Amino acid sequence: MDWLGxxxxxVADSRINVPIExxxxxxxxxxxxPLAADFVCQPGELLALVGPSGSGKTxxxxxxxxxxxPQSGRVACAGDVWFDAECKHSLSPQRRQVGxxxxxxxxxxxxxxxxxxxxxxxxxxQPKRREQAEQWLAKVRLDGLGKRYPNALSGGQRQRVAxxxxxARDPKVLLLDEPFSAVDQVTRRRLQRExxxxxxxxxxxxxxxxxxxxxxxxxxxxxxxxxxGVSLQQAAPEALFRHPASPLIARLLDxxxxxxxxxxxxxxxxxxxxxxxxxxxAEGLANLPLGESVAWYLPPSDIVLHRRDRPxxxxxxxxxxxxxxxxxxxxxxxxVSLRVNHGDMLRFDIATHAARRNQLTRGAVVNVSLxxxxxxxxxxxxxxxxxHDKRK
Amino acid sequence: MDWSALSVSxxxxxxxxxxxxxxxxxxxxxxxxxxxxxxxxCEALVALPLVLPPTVLGFYLLLSFGRDAxxxxxxxxxxxxxxxxxxxxxxxxxxxxxxxxxxxxxxRAFEHVPHNLREAAWCSGLSPWQTLLRIELPLVWPGIxxxxxxxxxxxLGEFGVILMVGGAIDGETRTLAIxxxxxxxxxxxxxxxxxxxxxxxxxxxxxxxxxxxxxxxxWVRG
Numbered sequence: 001m002d003w004l005g006x007x008x009x010x011v012a013d014s015r016i017n018v019p020i021e022x023x024x025x026x027x028x029x030x031x032x033x034p035l036a037a038d039f040v041c042q043p044g045e046l047l048a049l050v051g052p053s054g055s056g057k058t059x060x061x062x063x064x065x066x067x068x069x070p071q072s073g074r075v076a077c078a079g080d081v082w083f084d085a086e087c088k089h090s091l092s093p094q095r096r097q098v099g100x101x102x103x104x105x106x107x108x109x110x111x112x113x114x115x116x117x118x119x120x121x122x123x124x125x126q127p128k129r130r131e132q133a134e135q136w137l138a139k140v141r142l143d144g145l146g147k148r149y150p151n152a153l154s155g156g157q158r159q160r161v162a163x164x165x166x167x168a169r170d171p172k173v174l175l176l177d178e179p180f181s182a183v184d185q186v187t188r189r190r191l192q193r194e195x196x197x198x199x200x201x202x203x204x205x206x207x208x209x210x211x212x213x214x215x216x217x218x219x220x221x222x223x224x225x226x227x228x229g230v231s232l233q234q235a236a237p238e239a240l241f242r243h244p245a246s247p248l249i250a251r252l253l254d255x256x257x258x259x260x261x262x263x264x265x266x267x268x269x270x271x272x273x274x275x276x277x278x279x280x281x282a283e284g285l286a287n288l289p290l291g292e293s294v295a296w297y298l299p300p301s302d303i304v305l306h307r308r309d310r311p312x313x314x315x316x317x318x319x320x321x322x323x324x325x326x327x328x329x330x331x332x333x334x335x336v337s338l339r340v341n342h343g344d345m346l347r348f349d350i351a352t353h354a355a356r357r358n359q360l361t362r363g364a365v366v367n368v369s370l371x372x373x374x375x376x377x378x379x380x381x382x383x384x385x386x387x388h389d390k391r392k
Numbered sequence: 393m394d395w396s397a398l399s400v401s402x403x404x405x406x407x408x409x410x411x412x413x414x415x416x417x418x419x420x421x422x423x424x425x426x427x428x429x430x431x432x433x434c435e436a437l438v439a440l441p442l443v444l445p446p447t448v449l450g451f452y453l454l455l456s457f458g459r460d461a462x463x464x465x466x467x468x469x470x471x472x473x474x475x476x477x478x479x480x481x482x483x484x485x486x487x488x489x490x491x492x493x494x495x496x497x498x499x500r501a502f503e504h505v506p507h508n509l510r511e512a513a514w515c516s517g518l519s520p521w522q523t524l525l526r527i528e529l530p531l532v533w534p535g536i537x538x539x540x541x542x543x544x545x546x547x548l549g550e551f552g553v554i555l556m557v558g559g560a561i562d563g564e565t566r567t568l569a570i571x572x573x574x575x576x577x578x579x580x581x582x583x584x585x586x587x588x589x590x591x592x593x594x595x596x597x598x599x600x601x602x603x604x605x606x607x608x609x610x611w612v613r614g
Contacts, residue, residue, distance in 0.1 A: 094517050098515055109531070165512075169515075
C-alpha cells in the first residue's frame with residue numbers, strides 16, 4: 001500500500017482503491033466556519049464525533065444531512081455521491097435519505113407521536129403508513145402512547161419518538177446530534193442501552209455527535225476527535241485512549257500524564273530520559289535519533305503502585321519513587337497525584353480501599369512502576385502544543 | 393339603519409382579508425426568515441400605516457390614485473376606470489392601511505417556529521411546499537387567525553382613509569363608520585346609535601369567534 005515516492009506528493013490512502021459501502025466524508029473550507037475534516041463510517045458501525053463545543057461537530061452532521069453546504073468537499077454514502085463541491089453537485093436533504101435526531105428532537109408539536117412517525121412514511125398508502133408507524137412505536141417501546149402530543153411526553157419518550165421518526169425513513173445513514181443531552185442521567189443510561197440494542201438491528205452507518213467522552217467510549221466503534229473544525233484522529237476508543245496521535249488529542253480526551261523526554265543510550269540500550277530517570281520503552285524508541293526530545297504519554301492504568309507489604313507484579317519495570325501531592329476521594333475511586341523528583345506530576349486512579357490499605361497520605365513517598373508497554377511516544381510534537389490550538 | 397352601508401363595510405372587510413392574508417403570509421414569512429440588507433427599512437414601511445394619521449395616508453393615496461399619477465393612470469389603462477371614489481379604490485386603500493395588522497402577527501408567528509422543525513421536515517422527505525402546508529402553516533395558524541381578526545375588525549372601523557379616497561357614495565364607498573358620522577352630522581342620533589351598536593356587535597363577534605377558535609388547540613405548549 002505504500003506508494004509514497006521520495007518526491008512526496010502521493011499519500012497512500014485506502015480510500016482510493018476500496019469503494020466505501022458506508023459513509024465517506026471529506027470537508028474543507030476556510031470560513032465562515034473553518035473545517036478540515038475527513039472521516040469514514042462503515043455500515044453497522046457507530047462513529048462518535050467528539051470535541052469541545054465549537055469544534056464543528058454539529059456543522060459536520062448538518063453537512064452530511066444536506067442542511068449545510070461547505071465550500072469544498074465530498075460526501076458519499078452507500079455508493080452514492082451526495083455532495084461534491086468540485087462538480088457543483090449537491091443533493092437536497094429530501095433526496096439524501098438521512099435519519100436525523102436533532103439535539104432537542106424537533107418533534108412537530110401539532111402532530112401526535114404516531115403522526116410524527118408517519119411524516120417520513122408519506123409515500124405509503126394510509127393504512128400501511130399507520131401500521132408501519134405503529135411498528136416503529138413498538139420498537140422504541142412506546143406502544144399505547146401514539147395519541148399523545150409531544151408536550152405530553154417526557155424527555156426520554158420524545159427522544160424515542162424522534163429516533164423512531166428518523167428510522168421510519170429507512171435511512172441510509174443515522175445521524176444523532178447530542179441525543180442524550182436533554183434528559184436526566186437515569187434516562188440517559190437507559191436510552192444509551194436501548195440505542196446499543198437497537199444498533200444490532202440496523203446495518204447502516206451511525207454518526208453520533210457528543211461532547212461526552214464516556215458516552216462516546218461506551219457506544220462507539222470508532223471515535224473521531226475534532227478540534228476547531230479539524231479532524232485530528234479517528235480510531236477505536238481503546239486504541240485512541242492508549243495511543244493518542246498528539247498531546248493536543250490527549251488533552252482533548254482529558255488525558256493526564258503527558259510528559260517530555262529525551263532519547264538517550266544507557267549501557268548500550270535505548271532509554272527515554274525523563275528528569276533523572278531512564279525509562280525502558282517497549283515500542284518506538286529504536287527508530288528515534290539519540291538526543292531527540294519527544295513527547296510521551298502514559299495511560300493511568302499502566303502506572304502500578306507498589307504495595308508496602310509484599311511485591312506486586314511488574315515491580316521491576318521502570319520503578320520510581322514519588323511523593324503523594326494530592327488525594328481526591330470520589331466515592332469508591334481515589335484519584336492520586338504524585339510529584340516526581342524533577343517536578344512532573346503523575347496521575348492515576350486506584351480503589352479507595354486500596355489507597356487506605358497502602359496508607360497513602362499527603363506527603364508520603366511511594367514507589368510506582370511505569371509499565372514499558374504503556375509508554376506511548378509522540379515524536380514530532382511538543383507537549384504544550386497550544387500554538388496548534390489557536391487557528392487564526 | 394343603513395343596510396347598504398353595512399353591506400359595503402362587510403364586503404370591504406371580507407375582500408381585504410381574502411386578498412391581504414395570503415400576501416401577509418408570504419411577506420411575514422419572508423421577513424421572519426430572510427436576512428438581508430434593508431430588512432429594517434422594509435419592516436418600517438410595513439409598520440408605517442400604524443403610526444401615520446389616516447388622513448395623511450388617505451391624502452397620499454388620493455394623490456397617487458389620480459389619473460395623472462402612475463398608479464391611477466396604470467389602473468385606468470388596464471380597466472378604463474378611475475380608482476378614486478370607487479369600491480376598488482377604497483379596497484386598495486384598505487389593503488395598504490391594513491398591511492401592519494395583517495403582516496405583523498404572522499411575522500411574529502413565523503419567527504416562533506423553531507428553525508430545526510423545518511429542517512426536520514426536510515430530513516423526513518417533505519418538500520419545501522409540503523413543509524409550508526403541513527408543518528409551518530398549522531404552527532402559525534393562531535397568528536394567521538389574529539391577523540385576519542385584526543384586519544377584519546380594523547377595516548370595519550376604518551374612517552379617515554376611506555373618507556379621503558372614497559368619499560361617501562351610497563352603496564359604493566359609504567361604509568358603516570362613515571354612515572354613522574353622516575347620521576350624527578344630520579342630528580339623527582337614533583340612527584347613529586343603532587349603527588354604532590351594530591358595528592360594536594359585529595366587531596365583538598368577529599374577534600370572539602377568532603380568538604375562541606384559535607385558543608382551542610390541544611398541543612399548544614402551556
